[in-house]
Amino acid sequence: MVALASAVVLGAGPATADVSAAARVDNPYAGASVYVNPDWSAKARADGGSAIANQPTFVWMDRIAAINGTSGARGLRAHLDNALSQAAGRQMVVQFVIYNLPGRDCAALASNGELGPDDLPRYKTEYIDRIAAIMGESKYANLRIVTIIEIDSLPNLVTNVGGRPTATAMCDRMLANGNYVNGVGYALAKLGAIGNVYNYIDAAHHGWIGWDDNFSASATLFAQAARASGSTVNNVTGFISNTANYGVLKEDHFTINDTVNGTSVRQSKWIDWNRYTDELSFVQAFRTQLISAGFPSNIGMLVDTSRNGWGGSQRPTAKGPTTSVDAYVDGGRYDRRIHLGNWCNQSGAGIGERPRANPASGVDAYVWAKPPGESDGASREIPNDEGKGFDRMCDPTYTGNARNGNNRPGSLADAPLSGHWFSAQFRQLVANAYPRL
Numbered sequence: 454m455v456a457l458a459s460a461v462v463l464g465a466g467p468a469t470a471d472v473s474a475a476a477r478v479d480n481p482y483a484g485a486s487v488y489v490n491p492d493w494s495a496k497a498r499a500d501g502g503s504a505i506a507n508q509p510t511f512v513w514m515d516r517i518a519a520i521n522g523t524s525g526a527r528g529l530r531a532h533l534d535n536a537l538s539q540a541a542g543r544q545m546v547v548q549f550v551i552y553n554l555p556g557r558d559c560a561a562l563a564s565n566g567e568l569g570p571d572d573l574p575r576y577k578t579e580y581i582d583r584i585a586a587i588m589g590e591s592k593y594a595n596l597r598i599v600t601i602i603e604i605d606s607l608p609n610l611v612t613n614v615g616g617r618p619t620a621t622a623m624c625d626r627m628l629a630n631g632n633y634v635n636g637v638g639y640a641l642a643k644l645g646a647i648g649n650v651y652n653y654i655d656a657a658h659h660g661w662i663g664w665d666d667n668f669s670a671s672a673t674l675f676a677q678a679a680r681a682s683g684s685t686v687n688n689v690t691g692f693i694s695n696t697a698n699y700g701v702l703k704e705d706h707f708t709i710n711d712t713v714n715g716t717s718v719r720q721s722k723w724i725d726w727n728r729y730t731d732e733l734s735f736v737q738a739f740r741t742q743l744i745s746a747g748f749p750s751n752i753g754m755l756v757d758t759s760r761n762g763w764g765g766s767q768r769p770t771a772k773g774p775t776t777s778v779d780a781y782v783d784g785g786r787y788d789r790r791i792h793l794g795n796w797c798n799q800s801g802a803g804i805g806e807r808p809r810a811n812p813a814s815g816v817d818a819y820v821w822a823k824p825p826g827e828s829d830g831a832s833r834e835i836p837n838d839e840g841k842g843f844d845r846m847c848d849p850t851y852t853g854n855a856r857n858g859n860n861r862p863g864s865l866a867d868a869p870l871s872g873h874w875f876s877a878q879f880r881q882l883v884a885n886a887y888p889r890l
Contacts, residue, residue, distance in 0.1 A: 460486035460539040461509050463546075463810040463818060479751055481546055481597040481651045481690070482810035482818040488536040488547040492526050493824045500826065500879050504890040509808050510759070510824040511548040511601065515872060516567050516839060517579050520587070529584060533593050546597045550604065550696075550822060551640055553580050555632045558605050559623035560613040560856070562842030563797060563830025563871050570623065573632045577639055585643040588650055598650045601755075601822060602640050604696045606633045607678055608657035611671050618855040631681075634674075638681025645688025653755055654679070656692040656743075658700045659735035660793035663727045672739070672746040679748070686748050690817075693755035694736045697823035699790060699799050701761050702806060704731045706772045706785030713778040721782040722858075723793065732756050733813060740815045753817030758805035759825050763787045764887030765803055787887075794857035797829040797847040798865040798878055803885025826879030832868040841870050 463482050487509035498506040512532050514520060522528030527535075529549070536547040555573050557566030568576055588598055610633055613624040627633045637654070644650045654675055656662070662671045679686045694700075709730050711718045719726050729735040736754040744750050773784020789801050804825055810818045830847035845851040846862045853859040868875055883890065 460489055460543070460545060461507060461808065463487050463509075463808055477648060478597075480753055480811065480817045481599055485544040485546045485597060485810075486540065487808065488532070488539055488545060490532065490824070491535060493826075496826060496874055497879070500876050502826070502879060502883050505804065505825070505883065505886075508821060509546075509548065510821045511550050513550040513552055513872060514584060515550070515552045517553065517583075520580070520583050529587050533587070533596065533598075536596055537592070540596070544597065545595075546599055548599045548601075548820065548822075550601045551581075551584065551644070552601075552604060554603050554606050554636045556623055556627045558609070559627050560609050560619070560621050561605065561796075561830075561844050561846070563844035563847050564605070565840050565842045567840035570626055570630060570632065573636055576632075576636050581640050581643050585647065588644065589647045594649055596649060598647070600644055600650060600652050601693055601696060602652055602654050603633070603637050604655040605657070606655065607637060607674055608655070608661055608667075608671060610634070611667050611674055612661065634678045635682045637678040638684040641679060641688040642682055642684035645684065651690040652688055653691045653693045654689055655696055656694050656736075656739060656754075658695045658698045659727065659729040659732055660698075660700055662739075663729040663735055665728065668728070668739070669742060669746075672742045675743065676746040676748065689748060689752065691753040691755065692736075692739070692743060693757060693820070693822060694739070695732050695757040695761060697757065697829065698796055699761050699763075699788065699802050700732045700793075701763060701787045702731060702756060702758060702819075703733045704786055704788070706769060707782055709734070711781070713775050713781045716778045718778055718782055721778045723779070723782045723786060725793075727793075732761070733816075737813070737815050754815055755818055755820050755822070756816060757822040758808075758819045759821035759823045760799075760802050760804065760882060761788075762803035762805035762885065762887035763789055763801070764889060765801065765885035767801060768887060791863040792853075792857045792860040795846070795860070795863045797844065797862055798832070798868045798875065799863050800849075800865050800881075801863075801885065802882060803887055804882045804890070805887065807888075825882045826874055826876070828868050828871055828873050828875040828878065829864075830868065830871045832864060832866055835870055837870055839870065839872075
């Protein structure tokens with residue numbers, strides 16, 4: 454058993470000494486320490502990452518077995534008990550990804566799950582109900598438990614359905630059977646009934662729903678899910694963008710309003726008519742759209758900055774040349790992916806901003822939702838009992854599909870299954886961190 458890591462304070466002032474009252478707060482991260490997962494911390498430290506080993510990361514409940522714990526990873530109750538120990542009289546946040554919907558991740562085989570598309574009853578009774586029962590135990594009442602609800606689910610029902618070039622048969626099925634919407638609603642209702650649980654719904658990222666066709670439609674669908682299965686919008690503390698993705702926090706060398714020789718940057722191949730260039734501008738605008746769709750006016754946003762630093766020798770230090778709009782954008786952008794749709798184990802990526810509370814207007818915190826070093830998916834087919842398939846977007850030899858403009862995926866070779874430790878990726882993330890370690 455590894456020793457307990459030290460919790461990190463994300464708030465602006467000293468942590469609260471008296472945690473006897475568990476009153477609900479507007480921003481759970483403000484003034485609180487945040488739990489450091491000893492399992493991840495030990496792997497990071499052993500792989501040359503001592504500079505970040507005490508950073509707080511989310512714990513992924515990515516299958517039913519994860520509730521009790523699996524080989525090399527402790528279960529939900531064990532993490533909560535460790536969080537109590539780390540708290541030592543301070544206010545403590547502990548973070549979990551709730552990720553096991555029926556027919557999970559209908560557009561990406563690498564992160565498929567154990568439950569079939571019609572297994573909503575099992576999702577409720579064997580997964581959500583058990584998690585809620587543990588989180589609701591009285592001894593954990595003074596913890597602030599933050600949950601991310603089902604990444605990559607609801608956005609798929611907007612962009613990858615209904616005859617679009619990116620549509621998949623499984624996404625069409627999940628839209629038709631309602632199990633994503635009803636599953637998210639059920640999770641929100643059960644977990645939201647616990648006074649010290651703070652639910653954040655996954656809101657994709659700027660390179661997914663930043664286009665006009667997707668932006669308002671996504672907010673409307675999220676509001677529908679928040680009202681499904683007995684839930685209400687009051688069970689939602691906020692939303693998170695860029696979970697397990699690579700979109701930069703802020704592009705400094707160009708804005709969406711720039712023009713080059715009379716041509717808008719929106720016409721560049723990289724931006725491709727998107728309204729947003731980075732995650733910060735996206736989340737602040739999307740927050741306003743979500744409030745317009747019926748969410749409370751005090752919702753806050755989270756941004757996953759675990760892998761969006763893009764430091765290293767390839768990081769631009771000035772604007773791109775004005776010979777063409779593409780040269781201008783490509784020469785100045787920090788995000789060095791081949792295409793904005795590339796998502797799997799990206800070559801050249803680096804750790805981004807360290808977790809902290811209240812970093813920008815409307816933003817509750819920068820967080821590390823995807824623990825650096827955990828693979829996005831296997832680069833070849835690997836038999837497993839976790840329900841995870843082989844997605845060619847994780848194969849660096851693949852020539853692409855409609856979702857990435859038929860480009861190379863830019864992924865690293867020799868990657869293990871999603872969620873498994875990927876040493877080569879971790880070392881690259883550390884080397885390319887920005888701000889530098």
